[in-house]
Amino acid sequence: MSAPTDVTLELDDIQRGVLSPRPTPYAATYLVFRIDDRDQGRELMRRAGTAATSAADTSSPLGDTWVSVAVTHWGLQALGVPRSSLDSFAWEFRQGMAARARALHDEGASAPRHWEPPLGTHDVHVVIAAVAPDPPRLEEAIDRARSAYDRLPGVTAIWRQDCYALPSEKEHFGYLDGVSHPAVEGSGIPGSNRLEVPLKSGEFILGRPDELGGSAAPEPAVLGRNGSYAAFRKLHQDVAAFRRYLKDSSTTAQDEELIAAKIMGRWRGGAPLALAPEHDDPALGADPLRRNTFFYEQEDPTGFTTPRGCHIRRANPRDASVAGEVRLHRMIRRGAVYGPPLPDGVLEDDGVDRGLMFAFIGAHPGRQFEFVQSEWMNDGVFFGDGHTKDPVVGAADGRTRYTVPRRPVRRRLAPLPRFVVTRGGEYCFLPSLSALRWLGDLRD
Known part of the structure; x- marks a missing residue:
């Protein structure tokens, strides 16, 4: 692990949605477009170069309100990007998420044939995300986004998903979400774990040195540099089934909360088991400077406090001894809930679709998102537990x-049903602002 050095990023050219944590609370909207006319698609890109917010734009009157613009492989094709350039993008991005279903364990109910149209098809060309602290300011962000695609009949809106983050920061299963955020050299944004050395910027920003000393970026440099990749996914949550599992597996209300904590690695008030092993500590859970500042290896290498198979330890093993270098698989994760909450205490499904819109951001989709999804979320070999799955999203x-794990006898819960089902998703490229303008200036 190398010590941090003075690094300068071209923040005025990087989209703000790549590096900036989202405000709390916040509202967001995902808009998906199909390009039917190449020239008008290029005009969309030209306008997007103005509508998208830069990472340097943190003190504008809009405050924590921004617009991000992403393009899929099929979108780059529709824009007429040369084949030599298309072939320089990451292999996973070029295939598309639906084609990667087996590697991502999107099978059975999560298979692409069951996805919500048009997700997973070649019609998904451009994804615009608008983010704001509240619905009124979200409308301002959507208006800003609309300036990019308004009066372009050759650009067709084909899908929309509204989502939000509650003031409680909790998702539908009742846990705090968005707690962990890595520090990135040169971003000026502190990480949520003060013990973690900042990661090289090339882990998230294309064209910059990464943890291995390399520098990956699509060609030409004006297109690839300062961009990033994003994997966005719509995930349905079976909240009633999750609640029933906890209730059926426990003996008391207190035992139910303990099981919920052992499954996640955090109490539902947000305090991590690593820092609050016996009971929840709401004050700790509410403190962003303390609730994520911990490691595992020295205090809990075998996982008696924070089980090695729990969700947060699988998603980010931190300093734990596992197969593979943890820092090579770090991502920026962004989540927002969609759909209304299931009322407290309800144990039967009401038929309403609810879940999470997730975005995973990084410069290496194969060794970041796909590795974590396949090897850590859906296998236990990396920490010596056979072919077990993540108990929450596996x-x-x-x-x-x-x-x-428990002394003197471990506790084995009932077989796990599937609580989360993939409803769709796609790999996207988040171009720099200068790359958006370059795409707009393309000529046949």
């Missing part, structure tokens, strides 16, 4: 039990 088969 592709559970209804046969594998979740084990809670």
Whole structure:
């Protein structure tokens, strides 16, 4: 692990949605477009170069309100990007998320044939995301986004998803979300774990040195440099089934909360088991400077406090001894809930679609998002636990039990059903602002 050095990023050219944590609370909208006319698609890109917010724009009157613009492989094709340039993008991006279903364990109910149209098809060309602290300011952001695609009949809006983050910061299963955020050299944004050395900027920004000393970027440099990749996914949550599992696995209300904490790695008030092993600590959970500042290896290498198979330890093993270098698989994760909450105490599904819109940002989709999804979320070999799955988001088969380490006898819970089903998603490229203008200036 190398010590941090003075690094300067071209923040005025990087989209703000790449590096900036989202405000709390916030509202967001994802808009998906298909390009039917190449010239008008290029005009969309020209306008997007103005509508998208830069990472340097943190003190404008809009405050924590911004617009991000992303393009899929199919979108770059529709814009007429030369084949030599298309072939320089990451392999996973070029294939598209639907084609990567097996690697991502998007099978059964999560298979692309069940996805919400048009997600997973070659019609998804451009994704525009608008983010703001509240619905009124979100409308301002959407108006800003509209300036990019308004009066372009050759650019067709084909999908929209409204989502939000509650003031409580919780998602539908009742846990705090968005707690962990890595520090990136040169971003000026502190990480949520003060013990973690900032990661090289090339782990998230294309054309910059990464943890391996390399520098990956699509060609030409004006297109690839200062961009990033994003994997966005719509994930349906079966909240009633999750609640029933906790209730059926526990003996008391207190035991239910303990099981919920052992499954996630945090109490539902936000305090991590690593810092609050016996009971929840709401004050700790509400403190962003303390609730994520911990490691595992010295205090809890075997996982008696924070189980090695729990969700947060699988998603980010931190300093734990596992197969693979943890820092090579770090991502920026952004999540927002969609759909109304299931009322408290309800144990039967009401038929309403609810879940999470997730975005995973990084410069290496293969060794970041795909590795974590396939090797850490859906396998346990990396920490010596066979082929177990993540208990919250893993592709559970209804046969594998979740084990809670405990002395003198471990506790084995009932087989895990699948609580989260993929409803769609896609790999996107987040161009720099100068790259958006370059795409707008393309000529046949």
